[in-house]
Amino acid sequence: MQQFHLNGFKVGDPFVHEAVGEPVDPEVLPEAVDVLIVGCGPAGLTLATQLAAFPEIRVRIVERKGGPLELGQADGIACRTMEMFEAFGFSERVLKEACWINETVFWEPDAADRRGIVRSGRIQDTEDGLSEFPHVVLNQARVHEFYLDAMRKSPTRLVPNYSRRLVGLEVGEGRSGAGDRDHPVKVTLERTDPEHAGETETVRARYVVGCDGAHSTVRKLLGLSMKGDSANQLWGVMDVLAVTDFPDVRMKAVIHSSGGGNLLIIPREGGYLVRLYIELGRPGERFSREDVTAGQLVEAARRILHPYTLEVKEIAWWSVYEIGQRLCDRFDDVPEEEAGERFPRVFIAGDACHTHSPKAGQVMNVSMADAFNLGWKLASVLLGRSKPELLYTYSAERRAVAQELIDFDREFARMISAPPKATGDDDEGIDPKEFQEYFVKQGRFTAGVATRYGPSLITAEPVHQDLARGFVVGTRFHSAPVIRLSDAKPVQLGHAVKADGRWRVFAFADREDPADPSSAIQRLCRFLAGSPESPVLRHTPKGADIDSVIDVRAVFQQGHRELALEKMPPFLLPRKGRYGLVDYEKMFCPDLKGGEDIFELRGIDRERGCLVVVRPDQYVAQVLPLDAHEGLAAFFARFMLGAGRHGRPSNEERSAMVGRVGSESGAGFAGAGRFGGFGAMPASSRRPPGARG
Helix, strand or coil: CCCCCCCCCCCCCCCCCCCCCCCCCCCCCCCEEEEEEECCCHHHHHHHHHHCCCCCCCEEEECCCCCCCCCCCCCEECHHHHHHHHHHCCHHHHHHHCEEECEEEEEEECCCCCCCEEEEEEEECCCCCCCCCCEEECCHHHHHHHHHHHHHHCCCCCCCECCEEEEEEEECCCCCCCCCCCCCEEEEEEECCHHHCCCEEEEEEEEEEECCCCCCHHHHHCCCCEEEEEEEEEEEEEEEEEEECCCCCCCEEEEECCCCCEEEEEECCCCCCEEEEEEECCCCCCCCHHHCCHHHHHHHHHHHHCCCCEEEEEEEEEEEEEEEEEEECCCECCCHHHECCECCCEEECHHHCEECCCCCCCHHHHHHHHHHHHHHHHHHHHCCCECHHHHHHHHHHHHHHHHHHHHHHHHHHHHHHCCECCCCCCCCCECHHHHHHHHHHCHHHHCCCCCCCCCCCCCCCCCCHHHECCCCCCCECCCCEEEECCCCCEEEHHHHCCCCCCEEEEEECCCCCCCCCCCHHHHHHHHHHHCCCCHHHHHCCCCCCCCCCEEEEEECCCCCCCCCHHHCCHHHCCEECCCCEECCCCEEEEECCCCECHHHHCCECCCCCEEEEECCCCEEEEEECCCCHHHHHHHHHCCECCHHHCCCCCHHHHHHHCECCCHHHCCECCCCCCCCCCCCCCHHHCCCCCCCC
16 A cells, blocks of 8 residues: 555645656657657557656656547457556546446347337446446546646656657667666657657667557567458447437447447446447448448448437547557567577567457457566566566467467457347348357456466466466456554455555464464565575565565455554564554455455465465466475575575674564664655665656
């Protein structure tokens, strides 16, 4: 949780961080940066917002357009994406403004008169218990603004540099990896604003990320290409203010008509606007994308909705697209034959490396997930916390997800575009009920929670999965309600995983009394606090808060009124910040009053307990026995470097990091972190402006 007053009381917005370093000039780019992001779409802004939290990393994001997006095309926000927004701190703003998609209805030709349509099914849009967040719809431009606002409030006060068009990219020498201070990527940009039209700028970067859309210049300059095909199916999409007697206009509605084509209705925020996805080009009709008019889209929608009427009063936006699925062979600049010889320096994300139809609502969601996967990895390598081999996992993990999405989208697009069966032996059509069953079956995929990363450097084999059946290794950490021990506040455990680059270790205690010095949880905490093998001590920089790299939290089986805070393990009451204040937010208990015991909900072994290791992007990396101290240390040692690259901390360093507080308040750990992420360090350790390499 954010500590508003950790380093001293001050008034004002607690979400505005103290500014650090040189202010970003929106007009002038520096000669060298650590990361240059090309493109201010959803992927680019997700990545920029994540990296903006680290004042030690110099980041810039450039955009060809002259300013922020005003009217977006993507609008669907999956449950999983809402979980990510919570990590960035603006989920509540999205929930307040968005249209919630609660149910989906299905319509098919009327058996009595196939010229008309009737409702054939109605389902809950998202299954119970899938996420604490709903599926919502909100204009993409508003999502962009939330990201931009978070960037402006970050320690670096990051803002985009607009009116820059990428014209050149060269990857030179200096590809060896972690910690080198060179900037091997040379980027040439052309100004597009009238005052500086035609002028060029050169920026050298340690890493470049292309988030510049389906026609990505970064991808082209890397010599990569999208592979795939088109389904030769044209669809129109339009946001309209309309008057209609169709009863489900404020529901997500899938409509298969007999002769007019198919239609998907998505209600929009505000209560009046509605999005229509309209099929074009039925048998006997010929459409070219360039010749389609807004009037034709409206007429097609009217035909599909018959016998209901549709009177369009205003069209806010419309477009025509051709269904197709395309995918890049890799998402970075390292050919397969060179893997292991050098590390990636240039990456692509979002539409720059995969495209698909928008009707399943995955386009913006998957793009942002790409960036969330990459951001913490770049930060970890740039700050010398992790080995550069970590960067290989981005392309491997996200390309596999994109392939799954394309396979799903191909089938989804086929079914939603197919005409309804006229008879039982119709081989070309589809039974609308079959589509409804497919929709229900794929609900976890469309909600964004079906992703499962395979075993890798940062995701372990699920050897001990039986200890926590509901926290499947490789899947997102499925939140559940708990009660915070220190103040009895009901919270969602997953909301502790913020977008701050930190790893989390959740220790689920066994049945023993956690106050007993011989209990497994006490032994674990003593190991983490004092052993030379402790991954917390080994990987935390000297002088930083003890939880600045690996944040350990505990969940006990007892009710919160059964435990005495002062008898809990001292390690779980760490001292932080320049005053050595105690962090009281590390311990939780089941929500027994609410009847939602996390141990039951997530299938945690009550007799043995377990450790659940969670990556900075909220995915489960490892499940271990509670007493697997060596296994925990070995897992982090696979990819992380020792603190300050010195390997194991010395006895003196451990003494400086770990200290006890008075008996009345338990025990804690001295440190002087500021923001909680990898960048946590004492104020005296900050680099002066311009001190970056």
